[in-house]
Amino acid sequence: MMTIKAFSLVSAVERELLMGDRDRINIECVECCGKNLYVGTNDCFIYHFLLEEKTLPTGTAAFTATKQLHRHLGFKKPVNELRAASALNRLLVLCDNSITLVNMMNLEPIPTGARIKGAVTFALNENPVSGDPFCVEVCIISVKRRTIQVFMVYEDRVQIVKEVSTPEQPFAVAVDGHFLCLALTTQYIILNYNTGVSQDLFPYCSEEKRPIVKRIGRQEFLLAGPGGLGMFATVAGISQRAPVHWSENVIGAAVCFPYVIALDDEFITVHSMLDQQQKQTLPFKEGHILQDFEGRVIVTTSKGVYILVPLPLEKQIQDLLASRRVEEALVLAKGVRRNIPKEKFQVMYRRILQQAGFIQFAQLQFPEAKELFRSGQLDVRELISLYPFLLPTSSSFTRSHPPLHEYADLNQLTQGDQEKMAKCKRFLMSYLNEVRSTEVANGYKEDIDTALLKLYAEADHNSLLDLLVTENFCLLTDSAVWLEKHKKYFALGLLYHYNNQDAAALQLWVNIVNGDICDSTRSDLYEYVVDFLTYCLDHELVWKYADWVLQKSEEVGVQVFTKRPLDEQQKNSFNPEDVISCLKKYPKALVRYLEHLVIDRRLQKEEYHTHLALLYLEEVLQQRPSANGKGAEVTEMQAKLRSLLQKSDLYRVHFLIDKIQGTGLHMESAILHGKLEEHEKALCILVHELKDFAAAEDYCLWSSEGRGDPYRQRLFHTLLAIYLRGDPSDCELVVPAVDLLNHHATEFDAAEVLQLLPDTWSVQLLCPFLTGAMRHSIHTKRMTQVALGLAKSENLIYKYSKMKLKGSSVQLSDKKLCQVCQNPFCKPVFVKYPNGGLVHTHCAANRHTNQNSPSPGNRT
């Protein structure tokens, strides 16, 4: 069995002081009250000693007893029992079945001679029911069979208050309030002497063994049970604690929280009331009496008196921790909570939790350790400091003294076992990660985050990057050295960036991309750098690395200019001229940038539009050097060119026409002519050069967009004219002409068209056109009539309201005042509002200009 040193046994009264060499004389009873120690002997003497406690240099307590006096009681009987009543300055002495009162100091009997006769044994009520402080309650087992008596004992008199009879002969008694706990012949009972109600506890054979009944606290007793059990029972007759297991021949028991102490022939045993375990065994031969007096435990043989000195609880707990008995230490600490001042307890308990945490930690019991660290509010740095090199060099931390554990560092703790070491590191990672955002971290966030960074870097852990891109307190110098050592250059860049050293970060990353240093964290680091520069507010840095990113890839690199965040574009943007001149060497990038300016940002500047169109054109020409566009597919670039030429109105048309001349880009030149309003020329190109009639029709439609019907009609007429102008025998243009008329009947002035058409064309041929034109004409006529009718009726309504207003007459008199200035009208001129209000003309005019005043309505 694991033991603990809870008590040490020291001698208090040596044999010589008591009886010298007289062998027949034995100790019968003891009493201790404060510093007063009384001993009763079998030869009817009472001895009075003064106990002095002192602490030896070794830290152990020692007692010296100085004899004050001794007195013979005048009988030839032994002194059976002694009890002090300090409030009365009386010692109760049981001798020869009689309880007498003597003065505590001089041991003289009191003059009145008050005594309790016929007592076999007695007990004091430590939870008295009378409120009188100058009175003690004494309960005796009477010499009368099956009788218990209760007395009030005063300074110089005694008074019986109750006599109760018991079902069997009682042998031992303890009392608490109105409750007597009695050992009867065959069982223990609880008896309420006030109500007479009794409660059986459990059977017990008094003939075989001496019963023990001991009050251990408020309403609770300790009893010797069968099989050497120490049973606990409350006044309600129930057991709230599991029994402790003594030896069969226990003769005495005492309590010194949280321990129960028992005495038998050979040993003193100590059990904890908290977990019922036996904690200590002290060899003690010929033990005779074991009793506790207000927390002081005294044990005697028949010849000498000894004191069991409890070791300080803190010492006991430390001993338990030292032998790694965490559970017991915590149980003990919690159990003694109420015996220690709250403030002191909290400090002590926290420390115990922390120590216990380190014990569990050393045994790699991480979940338990974590819980203990948490509840013990451990300074995390205590834990970090176990790991070599994790705390920043600048940290001011020193381990608490006395130390919380015995380990210098992790190497010692794991004895170099790499696997254990790795486990410990994983634990610290998860632990730091958990606490870093809690209040535990307050005050040393730098230490925690730096340690975490080091652990992550060393373990090649993904969370390293997460740590660095979110809010963190990693110390720059310490972390940088560590990251470099572990070749975490990308992460180092992030660290620099977090510390506003973007230049250093970029230099590192560029070196990685260039292959000068090796770090495979990101395979897309180039794109990352581009992205970084795109959002980088430091334009100098962008300029510095612009060439580098463009050389790597024009299309991707140009993003540093084209994808910049919108808010920056509005305020503090790059000067496009600078960018364009920079991009001169990178044609693809330049095209992308101009597109960005023209299309995305819609900059209305001629140069960009012309420049872009020109670049498109050059590209198109380069792609098709044959200059023969017929039937060729329209390339993407060509589509872009056409779209730009169509949509933009800013480029220099003449310049481009010159460029495009003779290149065979008919569609493009048609668009350009269109821009110059040279629609006939444009349409001619489409009809004659390209022979693309659909494109010609299309041209009429998009060129006239937003220009109104007459403009469009003009274009369609122009196209028709081109078709008809050709050789009449040449049927090639007849079909498109007819199709044009039939498809777009409403776009033409039918009367004009009819005059243009050759007489030879049949009505049937133009049937759709004619029908359409007719329907359109009729529709227009009817719509006009409707509009006319509506306009007339609207006019009528206005006339009606005008008539109505003019109809009533207005009389002006001196009593009529202007609503605005409240003056009478002097001239027969006024303004009348629709609501009937009259005002001066000049007032109305003022009001009209002054919008703030409440408007009464329109003038009529």
Place this chain on the structure above:
Amino acid sequence: MRKPDVKIVLLGDMNVGKTSLLHRYMERRFQDTVSTVGGAFYLKQWRSYNISIWDTAGREQFHGLGSMYCRGAGAIILTYDVNHLQSLVELEDRFLGLTDTANTDCLFAIVGNKLDLAEEGAAEDQENEQDSSREAGGSCVPAKVPKQVKLEDAVALYKKILKYRMLDEKDVPAAEKMCFETSAKTGYNVDYLFETLFDMVVPMILRQRAEGPPQTVVISDYEKQPKQMKSGCCA
């Protein structure tokens, strides 16, 4: 120490497996136990309630303590060994008398343990096989024997208990719900047993709380009683 809200007591002859049952439930494992001395005590947190569970000693020597342990109990688990008829008989002869001190509304559960050692039995067959193959090398594999005590016998005992306690069958849980067969070794039915009981004692706790704390009348008691004495004198 937390104050328990309700008490549950395990009773039964020695060697039927009371400690093992409790150990299986609290510690989640089965291990050899020594004969219990006196009694042991566990505190179980169930939802927001503290339930104390007392393991008693089955030995005759400690029989006298049973009454005290049962005092104020909210539930009593009477345990027997399904392979040992006498252990069921003992429950009626020896242990039922101890329950007189329990609460009037005390619940009774009758539990036949060591089902793993019985030949018949449906649900735990597979586990048994695994167990026996694992222990095949061991020297003391208990031989399978036909189950001696049927569940109906336990049901019959339950009804006798109701008669003894003068309870109406309508007012208490049905016998079928309160008779269990378990194996502390395999864990079969053990959680079910305890948790069924816990759920049943919770309403008792609530009822007790509603009626007011029963054992905290101390101070007012002391004040009242002398007065009563006086009035007695005057009359």
